Amino acid sequence: TVKAQGKNGVRASGEGLVEESARRSRLARDLPGAITEGRLRLVHQPVVGVAERRVIGVEALVRWDHPVLGPVSPEEFIGLAEDDGLIVPLQRWVLETATAEHARLVATGRELKLGVNISVRHLQARCLVQDVVRALERSGLPARLLMIEVTESVLMDDDERLLAELAELSALGCVVSLDDFGKGYSSLAYLARLPVDVLKLDRGFVSGIDTDPRGAALVGSVVDLGRTLGMDVVAEGVETAAQREVLVGLGCTFLQGWLTGRPVPAADLPGVVDGFDPGLLGHPSGEPLRV
Ligand code: C2E
Ligand code: MG
């Protein structure tokens, strides 16, 4: 598919094409077993509240270490799973595992939110709500702590039923977020109708924000838009203190990125959460911390 091709860099030479198609068939052959035999794993990246000055949640990110090809990016194997009809079983595994791991963290008194990425294909398969309900029941995680992250491509699909499914998740008490916001196809009119509580601002907006005043102005208007629509805004991919300063100055209240925490295995989370250094958020008065 166009999507899968666009994700890979090796397009130019004929040799690259052959290698890439060999890689693709190898991955396609091994993915079903990786799902059913427990060879996928999750890492969790902190989301930090600027006002709270602490970790307020985590996002679960799936990982696959292929025995021969090494680490495979989720962007690559999620696309494969979507094409090969494996996305529902894969997402079920992610939902069950993420909620179970997270419920154990919450049980230790750390009441954090859990973000789980969902493929639009899972929404289209019409079993997402049921799968979410089952994962919540099995894990005992309260619905209000689960944030379902959908990408903007739900906006492309002009399907009332998808919106109804998202609204059902909301009605269950889950938080719904729009991931990679600004990357693609957003229609502002449509955004206002979406049952969405959180906008996750795509990393593409964040990367140049400290050097590009026009980009910063754009982010400022997205933050205002979010506020107008009653949505929280999370900035993704925050890597530097300079980016953080601009984002906080524009009123962005939640940050996620390498600056405030890399993705880690669930076992490391208590240490990461308790050991979070609020100095990473700058000086509380808003003045940058000098280091
Ligand atoms: P995403 O949901 O937008 O996740 C954020 C991605 O940005 C993650 O990449 C994360 O590791 C990366 N990231 C976080 N902070 C920084 C930073 O400061 N700098 C840079 N350069 N990158 C940062 P990852 O884990 O490779 O995941 C890529 C995408 O794959 C995710 O984007 C999400 O769309 C998808 N994905 C991951 N796990 C799942 C899953 O369980 N299900 C589905 N359907 N998609 C998933
Ligand atoms: Mg996400």
Ligand code: MG
């Ligand atoms: Mg994103």
Ligand code: MG
């Ligand atoms: Mg992304």
